Amino acid sequence: MAGLSAATALARAGRSVIVLDKGRGPGGRMAARRVELGGANVSFDHGAQYFTARDPGFRAAVAAWEASGAVARWPAAGDDAWVGTPGMNAPIRAMAESLDVRWGVRAEMLTRIGAGWRIAAGEQTFHAATVLVAVPAEQAAVLLTDVAPDLAALAGGVQSAPCWAVMAGFAGRLPIAGDTYRSETAAISWAARNSAKPGRSGAETWVIHASAQRSLELIDWPKADAAAALLADFFAATGTAPAAPPAALMHLDAHRWLYALPQALTGEGARFDPALRLGIAGDYLHSPRVEGAWASGRALAGLVDQERAASPS
Numbered sequence: 001m002a003g004l005s006a007a008t009a010l011a012r013a014g015r016s017v018i019v020l021d022k023g024r025g026p027g028g029r030m031a032a033r034r035v036e037l038g039g040a041n042v043s044f045d046h047g048a049q050y051f052t053a054r055d056p057g058f059r060a061a062v063a064a065w066e067a068s069g070a071v072a073r074w075p076a077a078g079d080d081a082w083v084g085t086p087g088m089n090a091p092i093r094a095m096a097e098s099l100d101v102r103w104g105v106r107a108e109m110l111t112r113i114g115a116g117w118r119i120a121a122g123e124q125t126f127h128a129a130t131v132l133v134a135v136p137a138e139q140a141a142v143l144l145t146d147v148a149p150d151l152a153a154l155a156g157g158v159q160s161a162p163c164w165a166v167m168a169g170f171a172g173r174l175p176i177a178g179d180t181y182r183s184e185t186a187a188i189s190w191a192a193r194n195s196a197k198p199g200r201s202g203a204e205t206w207v208i209h210a211s212a213q214r215s216l217e218l219i220d221w222p223k224a225d226a227a228a229a230l231l232a233d234f235f236a237a238t239g240t241a242p243a244a245p246p247a248a249l250m251h252l253d254a255h256r257w258l259y260a261l262p263q264a265l266t267g268e269g270a271r272f273d274p275a276l277r278l279g280i281a282g283d284y285l286h287s288p289r290v291e292g293a294w295a296s297g298r299a300l301a302g303l304v305d306q307e308r309a310a311s312p313s
């Protein structure tokens with residue numbers, strides 16, 4: 001979200017932008033995973049569950065996505081809750097469509113060459129006048145440590161909480177009132193009936209997030225074991241077992257987000273080093289939310305443009 005938000009603004013301002021993303025497709029932490037279940041394709045939002053839109057600029061972006069069918073309101077999560085449709089990654093896909101995005105390309109090393117940059121990415125090499133790094137804080141710190149110690153220190157000062165996400169599919173409706181579950185104290189911090197989000201169809205599906213503490217306890221567990229343990233936690237928390245056995249389990253998987261939610265935020269929005277022509281953006285520089293990532297990307301694009309206005313050559 002942060003990278004594409006910056007890239008969209010810069011492309012609109014007439015810059016030539018290439019986006020490299022190591023993911024196989026659009027999403028990042030707004031990913032959606034497709035699975036075949038009972039002969040039909042379903043998709044699980046295993047990262048961000050919904051987002052809010054308070055900033056006027058972000059509201060305008062959300063309104064455009066709504067008009068194109070890429071997002072819809074999801075009242076089950078709140079009055080100002082939005083989700084991508086048919087999957088959470090839809091707005092990411094929508095932004096990527098009008099940009100030059102290279103999926104499956106992991107930036108491994110940045111090297112300053114004269115007044116520009118060389119980016120080594122596996123077998124490929126890219127050259128750019130300006131590099132903007134919009135990846136989770138811990139990963140930004142690694143990429144930047146040799147070339148921009150100040151930016152690396154800023155990113156390296158942030159710690160992100162992990163999150164185990166369980167994706168479960170059932171043969172019938174679980175006897176749980178409502179489509180969401182939240183707790184500040186239980187092992188499960190959040191669960192949602194994924195299949196009840198707007199634009200979804202197919203079998204009953206749930207996404208279950210472990211609390212930061214429970215995620216840490218299980219951090220090194222194989223994913224099958226973590227999925228089973230967290231499903232049991234979920235049934236216990238919602239009272240669906242053992243008294244009322246749930247509908248038959250058809251699918252169970254888990255994803256471990258090592259850097260789910262940044263905890264120590266700088267609140268700065270974004271940072272750009274005009275001498276190096278190197279900048280950073282991400283939720284960790286604003287707020288640990290989809291909207292925070294968008295705002296950070298937009299702020300970084302603003303800093304790059306400001307610098308161009310100051311030195312038009």
Ligand SMILES: Cc1cc2nc3c(=O)[nH]c(=O)nc-3n(C[C@H](O)[C@H](O)[C@H](O)COP(=O)(O)OP(=O)(O)OC[C@H]3O[C@@H](n4cnc5c(N)ncnc54)[C@H](O)[C@@H]3O)c2cc1C
Nearest residue numbers: 001002021022028029048049106107260282283289290293
């Ligand atoms: C489990 C979970 C639940 C959440 N729930 C919510 C929620 O309900 N509401 C909400 O608003 N927010 C939620 N969030 C937070 C929200 O998802 C993030 O704040 C936001 O998506 C972060 O966007 P970003 O662009 O900063 O980072 P990311 O989405 O992490 O994007 C970084 C991108 O960089 C790519 N990348 C990383 N390293 C490299 C590299 N070396 N080379 C190339 N590409 C690279 C990645 O593939 C990724 O696409 C949740 C997050 C998680 C994980």
